[in-house]
Amino acid sequence: MKKVKVAFFDFTCCEGCQLQVANMGEMLLDVLDLIEVVEFREVMSEKSNDYDVAIVEGSITTSHAVERIKKIRKTAKVLIAYGSCAAIGGINGMKNNFKLKEIREYVYQKDAKHFDTIPTHAVHQVVPVDYTVPGCPVYIPEFIQVLKAALSGLPYNVPDNAVCVECKLNENECMFDKGVTCLGPITRAGCNSWCINNGNICYGCRGMVSNPAENGQKDILEKHKISLEWIENKMNMYNKSRELGELK
Amino acid sequence: MGKYVTLKKSDFNEFIEKLSKIKPVVAPVAKGKKSFAFAEVTTGEEVALQYIPTILPPKKYFMPQKEKILEFDKKKQDWTPILEYSEKIIFGVHTCDLAGIQSLNIVFTTKPKDINYIVRKDKLVIIGLECNNYCDEHASCAVMDNHLPNGGYDLFFTELKNSFMIHVNTQIGDEIIKRIKLFQEAKKQDFQQLDDLRAAKRKIFKDEVKVGHEGLKNLFDKSVKSKVWKDIDSRCVACGNCTNVCPTCYCFDVKDDINLDFNTGARYRVWDSCQNENFAKVAGGESFREDRGSRQLHRFMRKFSYPVEKFSRYFCTGCGRCSRTCMAQINLKETINALVKEKK
Ligand code: SF4
Ligand code: SF4
Ligand code: SF4
Ligand code: SF4
Ligand code: SF4
Numbered sequence: 001m002k003k004v005k006v007a008f009f010d011f012t013c014c015e016g017c018q019l020q021v022a023n024m025g026e027m028l029l030d031v032l033d034l035i036e037v038v039e040f041r042e043v044m045s046e047k048s049n050d051y052d053v054a055i056v057e058g059s060i061t062t063s064h065a066v067e068r069i070k071k072i073r074k075t076a077k078v079l080i081a082y083g084s085c086a087a088i089g090g091i092n093g094m095k096n097n098f099k100l101k102e103i104r105e106y107v108y109q110k111d112a113k114h115f116d117t118i119p120t121h122a123v124h125q126v127v128p129v130d131y132t133v134p135g136c137p138v139y140i141p142e143f144i145q146v147l148k149a150a151l152s153g154l155p156y157n158v159p160d161n162a163v164c165v166e167c168k169l170n171e172n173e174c175m176f177d178k179g180v181t182c183l184g185p186i187t188r189a190g191c192n193s194w195c196i197n198n199g200n201i202c203y204g205c206r207g208m209v210s211n212p213a214e215n216g217q218k219d220i221l222e223k224h225k226i227s228l229e230w231i232e233n234k235m236n237m238y239n240k241s242r243e244l245g246e247l248k
Numbered sequence: 249m250g251k252y253v254t255l256k257k258s259d260f261n262e263f264i265e266k267l268s269k270i271k272p273v274v275a276p277v278a279k280g281k282k283s284f285a286f287a288e289v290t291t292g293e294e295v296a297l298q299y300i301p302t303i304l305p306p307k308k309y310f311m312p313q314k315e316k317i318l319e320f321d322k323k324k325q326d327w328t329p330i331l332e333y334s335e336k337i338i339f340g341v342h343t344c345d346l347a348g349i350q351s352l353n354i355v356f357t358t359k360p361k362d363i364n365y366i367v368r369k370d371k372l373v374i375i376g377l378e379c380n381n382y383c384d385e386h387a388s389c390a391v392m393d394n395h396l397p398n399g400g401y402d403l404f405f406t407e408l409k410n411s412f413m414i415h416v417n418t419q420i421g422d423e424i425i426k427r428i429k430l431f432q433e434a435k436k437q438d439f440q441q442l443d444d445l446r447a448a449k450r451k452i453f454k455d456e457v458k459v460g461h462e463g464l465k466n467l468f469d470k471s472v473k474s475k476v477w478k479d480i481d482s483r484c485v486a487c488g489n490c491t492n493v494c495p496t497c498y499c500f501d502v503k504d505d506i507n508l509d510f511n512t513g514a515r516y517r518v519w520d521s522c523q524n525e526n527f528a529k530v531a532g533g534e535s536f537r538e539d540r541g542s543r544q545l546h547r548f549m550r551k552f553s554y555p556v557e558k559f560s561r562y563f564c565t566g567c568g569r570c571s572r573t574c575m576a577q578i579n580l581k582e583t584i585n586a587l588v589k590e591k592k
Contacts, residue, residue, distance in 0.1 A: 027508075030507075030508040030509070031508060033508070033509070034508055034510075144508070148506065148508070148510075151510070152506075152510065161485075161486070161487045161488060161524070162485070162487055162575065164487065164489065164575060165487050165488055165489055165492070168303055168304070168489055168492060168493060168573060169304070169313060169492060169519075171279065171283075171285040171302070171303040171304055172279070172283075172303075173279040173280030173281075173282075173283040174280075174283065177280055177281060177282050177283060178280060185575055209485075216482070216483045216484055216485040216575070216576040217485065219483050219575075219576040219577045220485065220575050220576055222577070223575070223576075223577050
């Protein structure tokens with residue numbers, strides 16, 4: 001099989017998700033049999049304008065970034081939003097809690113006017129995205145699944161049920177039974193309840209389930225005695241960008 | 249009446265130790281204050297003798313969540329069927345879960361027979377454990393007639409004052425008793441204690457809902473148009489927890505997983521749920537059961553009506569897991585009572 005040319009790009013993010021690739025271990029060798037990495041700032045200095053698959057990390061937070069992602073979209077046959085910053089805006093979305101002008105002055109102080117900034121957008125809010133790998137950081141088994149889907153042209157849908165489902169299948173003691181609040185009930189599964197398996201709560205990093213059973217969600221919050229306000233605060237940590245529509 | 253022996257409580261730890269030398273032993277272990285799971289043990293101290301139904305039922309040993317059934321190599325045109333099994337002794341299965349295993353056995357040994365299941369089941373030794381009292385408020389094992397032992401085990405333990413009374417039900421069970429030389433013959437006073445315990449249980453365990461065992465099927469058959477399903481429709485979030493944890497839900501999906509060489513791979517059988525949005529979808533995207541209320545109705549009919557017609561038994565064991573686990577507090581006992589109330 002001819003190797004597929006893959007380029008990694010980063011926008012506003014911590015590059016932690018790219019680092020996950022390095023953590024893949026042996027699996028990485030199998031992946032490298034399939035793909036040729038033509039650009040990957042984290043590990044190499046080459047740049048390329050010739051690639052089939054663009055793996056995009058980070059959220060779009062400047063008008064310069066808007067232009068850059070549009071160019072990438074034009075070149076790439078397949079675009080993968082990689083990690084929560086790209087998939088849902090992620091942590092960077094917290095910026096959207098503030099007035100743009102104020103936050104810019106707070107961060108850059110007297111040089112603020114030299115720094116252009118726009119509200120934090122997820123990649124799909126700016127250009128069409130073919131595949132999404134949410135997670136902060138991404139969960140490698142899911143990334144492999146997405147990669148296989150992308151290379152064979154099959155669709156991949158991020159699960160739309162709650163992390164609790166995986167958590168039950170892993171037979172974890174529920175955090176709520178330990179008196180700790182956990183965002184599993186309203187967060188999209190797909191990470192195999194990674195954090196809870198390791199003794200932490202779910203922080204909601206994969207974004208919210210899109211569940212239409214409104215009364216059900218109310219019952220869930222009630223069962224776990226979670227206040228709506230608390231949820232909003234916590235969920236905003238990763239999901240603030242969700243309130244924006246597509247960038248016009 | 250069969251054969252009965254006793255085991256001193258002080259010998260229990262040694263019993264589990266010796267048992268685990270025969271074959272790997274799995275038993276309920278505490279995962280937290282209110283959570284238990286079947287897991288491997290090698291000493292008696294690890295076993296939670298007082299436990300409420302485990303998060304997942306022992307079904308996980310009979311039909312694993314993810315079972316490899318085939319390995320393939322496309323280039324070589326090679327398709328090798330795989331049969332996954334392992335020898336185990338499952339200790340401490342409550343009567344509700346014994347009924348669950350019996351239900352699965354019926355399903356998978358009725359034509360078309362499921363060879364993988366049958367082979368796996370024959371490698372599993374089952375040791376039951378009686379509930380002397382209710383596990384919690386979600387149980388409805390009395391109305392389902394599963395609060396007393398009713399077969400389906402090799403050995404069955406009942407905790408008496410200073411000892412366990414053990415019913416030896418199969419030859420496999422008898423061999424274990426003979427190999428582990430810790431048992432005494434049951435005496436008259438042991439039988440007396442067992443009788444007293446069962447008599448006391450008859451006073452504690454009463455129909456937990458406002459309809460009797462016989463009336464349940466009719467109640468559900470007449471409920472199809474009930475408003476109760478509308479209410480459930482607005483609350484169920486279709487997560488599938490209730491079917492995953494149910495000891496008698498056996499729906500599965502078959503998935504191929506290709507390796508990164510895009511040539512070799514394996515076919516897996518994985519648990520599926522009738523509550524998932526995609527489950528009732530057929531080719532063309534049409535869904536037979538679009539709304540959650542009708543999917544829940546389907547779940548209940550699969551417990552209280554259809555299997556009665558097909559296998560002459562209810563497929564609800566009364567274990568209460570679905571109520572304990574439901575994200576939206578949809579509760580089996582409340583649902584039944586709401587249907588009874590509406591009918592009046
Ligand atoms: S609330 Fe958290 S700990 Fe509890 S089941 Fe859900 S994901 Fe697991
Ligand atoms: S458990 Fe929650 S916070 Fe952890 S990886 Fe999964 S979605 Fe993210
Ligand atoms: S329907 Fe609920 S109570 Fe009945 S067997 Fe299934 S999980 Fe247990
Ligand atoms: S439902 Fe009944 S049989 Fe099952 S654990 Fe509870 S009390 Fe025991
Ligand atoms: S557990 Fe509750 S919310 Fe989830 S599918 Fe079952 S009834 Fe619906």
